[in-house]
Amino acid sequence: MTRPTRLARYGFADNGARATDLLGPEGLRLWDTEAQGPADEAAAGLIDALSKAADPNLALRQLHRLVDAAGRAAERANGNRPAPGGPLVVNAATDELLGALHTDHGLRRRLVAVLGASSTLGDHLVANPDEWQTLATSKSGMPPDAEGRLAVEEERDEPLTVPELRRAYRISLLRIAAADLTGGRGLEPTMAALSRLADETLAAAYAMAVAGLPAATPEPRLAVVAMGKCGGNELNYVSDVDVIFVAAGDDDLSAGTTVAARLIEICGQVAWPVDAALRPEGSRGPLVRTLASHQAYYRRWARTWEFQALLKARPAAGDLALAHEWIADLAPLVWHAAERPEAVADVRDMRRKIIDNVPPKELDREIKRGPGGLRDIEFAVQLLQLVHGRVDETLRAPGTLPALRALVAGGYVGRQDGETLLRGYRFLRGVEHRLQLQHLKRTHTVPDDPDGVRWLAAALGYTAMPGRDAVEAFRSDWVGHAANVRRLHVKLLYQPLLEAVARVPAEELRMTPESARKRLEILGFEDPAGALRHLEALTGGVTRTAAIQRTLLPMLLQDFSDSPEPDRGLLNYRHVSDKLGSTPWYLRLLRDGGPVARRLARVLSLSRYATDLLTRDPEALRLLADDSELRPRPRESLLDGFAAAGDRHPDPVKATAAVRALRRRELFRLACADILRHGGDLAPDRPLDINEIGVALSDVTDATLGAALRIARRAKPAPDGLRFAVIGMGRLGGYEMSYPSDADVLFVYEPQGGSDSSASSAALAIAEELRRLLQAPAPDPALGVDADLRPEGRQGPLVRSLQAYQQYYARWSKVWESQALLRARFICGDASLGTDFEKLADEVRYPSGGLTREQVIEIRRIKARVETERMPRGADPNTHTKLGRGGLADVEWAVQLLQLRYAHEHPDLRRTSTLEALDAELTAGLVEQADAEAMTTGWTLAAEVRNALTLVRGRPTDQLPRHGAELAGTVLLLGGGDPGEFVDRYLRLTRRSRAAMERVLDA
The missing domain is CATH 1.20.120.330 (Nucleotidyltransferases  domain 2)
Structure with missing residues (x-):
């Protein structure tokens, strides 16, 4: 094995050749080129740490530069001038640094993690080679402070200078990043630390700006209010810091504007741009306004997005008491903003505009503004805050994650949905942090080059797994989180319930007994006391169920009041809730299921027929969630489904009960479609007309009769070869069934060979059994089976053979019977016999x-x-x-x-x-x-x-x-x-x- 190949196993590029030079005797002296391995055990630990960095090659290069810079700085301090370039300078300073890395494992983890993840922070350390010591583990064994405190002396008489503030800021940022990269701090503590660091930087810059005022100028009362991510305590590594400046009065405006302008200048030199564009009138408006001026503007001119922005307002620097006063002064306006007619639509439109402004080539890689990005979560949470936070003060948290948790705790967002959004937010912000740390530049776009994505996956901690490499694992998680975030964004931001609740004034959302009684009287409830008892039963207690009911009921009461009998609507709602309140899906469906809650209110308040069906089958409520469920089922699907339900049970009574239960479900489906077709925004996409209702009800009746005939034939065995058919008459035959219609029918049979003496009694038994099964008392609605249109009416036999019908119509038929046959059609049974009967009917009805x-x-x-x-x-x-x-x-x-x-x-x-x-x-x-x-x-x-x-x-x-x-x-x-x-x-x-x-x- 060659020397470079051995090092390449540690993850260094160029087959390890460059790493050998940097680690070998002429470099860091960590690699024994003769033994082809680490120089000693301590060196092995450091090389292993370098190999686990997000970018091992970057970490090694930066470490080599840092050690060299430390050595050269020491030489210069001793009066020497080392030549530029050349071999690594080795002296006591380099030995101290390398020795510390060998003995202080915490320092080694933190420093190597920073050097491998951020070229910019690495450059900063190289330029300030003594600052590595700020990452060393303290004598108490604790890691360096990473809470966002500025690294400045506790006691100081003079204001900081810009270079001092810049250095203090970078040291603090370095500590935060080191803790973040090594798992010493999670996402939320990291965001909080960055936000606190911004606050302290703003406060220091404020003090410097005030100190720079002319001697005769009194210090103004000026508040610096943090907005945006800083206000929400969720700042990232590289971001503008959004602020609004508030002066106490007119006398503070001139000096306050000077201080504000100087603060912006200082912070721009030290850390990041300060953005005051969220102030009234944006960049066109004055930089500083008084309390009164802000109040006048927000009361008269502010748009919805400006109130949305105020959700994150938080005192940051300057006169903190004044900032609290300003926030409290505007709070009533913020928490009534959702009642403006255009409010919900405004928030939705703003989100669409943000997506439209993303360059198309970046849309799929944008983790902040693109679909499925951070903005999707933030906008959904903020709109829910604006609507529900009017009366629920637990929702008035400036941060996205605390607000989301409060929404889940209050029942406004489902637990599973909330956890999915929390995971998505953490993932996306984690990606954003790693992207920004690399070069300390503001970016929210995942790289499109393979090397960049590979680095990002490594920086996020992804490693190769059997059958899938780190990049594939990262992409899979990214796609999954983005898809879930977008799905839930649409679900939450566009739920009709939100608009309905927003239309209810805040005072009416507070379900105190007194306010509820007054509102019930105003809404036209005839028995407010009785209605109040229902409300107390539904909303009493501190359970999650009661919390969700308190959210739903103010809106539902409004819908109940639109009906002629609001008391009945509320009573029916209580009955349904009593039956379903303990099921895990019921209230979740009403809250999250699009128009379900308001559709249910219309159904319960307007229709006793549908309410009765629903109370017998509460599970049918799910049909209201999907427009496609408010369409008739295809005829063939109905016939097959009813037949299968009847075939599952050998017992005729149980089999019929299953068929009648299916019929009940289909009647409820059609009744709801009918009730909602003129329901305005509650109507399905393609409302049914009366003819479609008639056809659908007839199809349901056909399927019911077909399944019942199969059951009856099993219960009443007939001679082999007996052909039996049911012929529809009247409204059934004309596909014009209405809800109260009986099934007008004729029964026809044909014995095998045309002459079976037992066929008549067998056919009669089948017909009577069919009628008995469908008309017997049961929890589900009966289907009347009326055969009075048969020859001779009630005095005639219930069933006849085809030949008997032919003989009767040929000899005895009257004109009204020909008229009745105009709507005769085959329903179920033997299809060939049904066709034969229709041909016979044609001779009579079309003379x-x-x-x-x-x-x-x-x-x-x-x-x-x-x-x-x-x-x-x-x-x-x-x-x-x-x-x-x-x-x-x-x-x-x-x-x-x-x-x-x-x-x-x-x-x-x-x-x-x-x-x-x-x-x-x-x-x-x-x-x-x-x-x-x-x-x-x-x-x-x-x-x-x-x-x-x-x-x-x-x-x-x-x-x-x-x-x-x-x-x-x-x-x-x-x-x-x-x-x-x-x-x-x-x-x-x-x-x-x-x-x-x-x-x-x-x-």
Whole structure:
């Protein structure tokens, strides 16, 4: 093994050749070139330490330079003038340094870590070769102070000079960096130490500036307020220090401005630029303002971002009492800023602008301003502080991490989300610190060259692992943290709950009994005392659950108050919370699940139907979190899912319970989609219309009947080869089911070979079992299965063979039965038998030659009799959605009459859906455009009102009330407005629909 190769194993570049020169007899005398190894045990320890530095080669070069500089400085002190360049100067000073590195292991770790991580701090040590001693372990065995205290004498009569302050600052910075790089200080203590060092530097510069005032000038009352990262006690190594200067009064302005300007000049020469651009009017405004001037500006002109900046305001130097007074004076304005209508949007827009201003080529490497960077965390935390900190003073911490912990403790951010953001912040700030330490330059961009990334990974402590090198490990962690930070930034910054809470005044967020009672009265609760008891039950105690409820309820109360019965909304919310409050996901979903909380409030306050479904199945609440869940499931998916649920249990009762539970979940899904479709910002992306609701409800019914038929056939075994099918009629057949609709059906069977004497009784047993299973009392809603449209009605057999149907329709069928068959379609069972029945139905419902005049008259007569006999006693025929004037039945009879008369000539009329058939009749020229539009509008409105009434009342009704809470709720579900005007509109549109129907029937 060659000499260079041996050293290369320690991580030195150039195959170790350069390292041999620096470590060998002509250099540091740590490497024995003859023995090809460390000169002794102490040398081995130092070489090993150098090999573990972020950049072993840099550390070695800098150490060699430092030792040489120490030797040359000693020679000069002794009156000698060593020649420039040449071999390493060796004397007592170099022996002292190397000896200290051999004996003081703490010094060795700290010095080597600094030399290998920061070329600039290394250069500083070379230029000041005696300062390495500031890193030596003290006699007490303690490491050097790294708390951010300026390295100056405790007692000093004269102000510091600029060179003295600069040296003191660099020594303190060196100590902080050494502790940071060797694990002696974590991220937060490091940021706090850097911030304290900034404070002490500002204070020293302030004293120097005041001392420079003319002798006759009195010292002004001037406060230096730290802002930004310094104000938040989270300063990094290289950053502008943001400040605002505040003078007590007008008499302090002139001298205060002189002091402020001189302070900025001194700090720029010593450490970093002082940036006062966050002051009112920015760089265009005066450098120093009085308390009164600040108050006037922030009260009248300040924008949201300026209040956001004030979250980090902290006294730093000068008149600290004045700084505290200034902060307290502006606090009420800060903690009401979120109530401005544009506040939340302003913060979001500002974050977008920051990203837009990042150069595109740097966007993916920016750990501060880019997506998934530090700004994402800071903006999310600050917006939550502005909104929730109005009443929760625990959130009023200037630092990002303390504020984030307070948000988690208060229940405003989930524990897991909070921990993910904490880890992301620590990682990103750690990367930022290492990048800035390298050259002590302000940077937030990960290098794009391989060597730079390799150095960064090493500086962060990454080492090669089996199957993955250090760079890959770093990149993997970086990508993971950035993705999580961006995801949670979007989740927190754009949650609708935030805007809703921000709209509630701070006074109303304070849920004290007295304020709550007053607010309940203002919001229109009829029983404030009862409502207050619900609030106390939900928010009492100091649990995390109670804390989250206290955040949610002020906003929910506002939404409940928008409904006709706010008391019912709150009561329903308590019932749901009582059932789900102990589950780990419930309140987390309401807080973090986008629009879930406000959607739930609308559902609970407007719909007894949906509330009843939810209380039976609280887990269904999750559907409100995702717009895609508020869409009907695909038909094939429904059919397969219901069939699978029924097949899981051999017991018919349990199997049916599983099917009915699935149906309940789907009814809740559709009811919520319906309730929210006119919910403004709560509406899903693609709201459902009444026709989509009808199709979806019909699909759910099809799937329910299909699964129930499979169960019934297992429970009631039939002769081999028995074919059985369920035919949909009425609204089910027309894909026009509403929430209260029963399933109108016919049962048809066919024995094997057409002549099985036991087939009839077996088919009857199957049909009766199907109806029993779906209509039996159970926790889940029953599905009525109505077979009254069968031949001979209730007096006729429940099931018939296909041949029996054929014989009946051929001999005994009446025109109303032909009309009923217009909406017949196969639902489930034997598909070929269903097709055969549809073909049979076609012969009856689309009679060749159409209708005779007598049949048309008969239909008109039946229509008139239905209006007279079936209208409920006391019902208002003008506002009855089903049988009333211009409602569902009127339009359906008109459309069906045209189908019976002309479908044999126009095959496009052969549709089971009312509106599809009406469109076809318009296209065929069988109805006027105006009449088609009037009937479409009347039918659609009546169908919407019928569904809305069921949703509001929780039970079926076809009667639109003329006044009251149910009318108001119905109107809200259908888009809002004045209830009286809605009734007038309903009467007007259905009157036009009625007139159009009469023209069709009389034609």
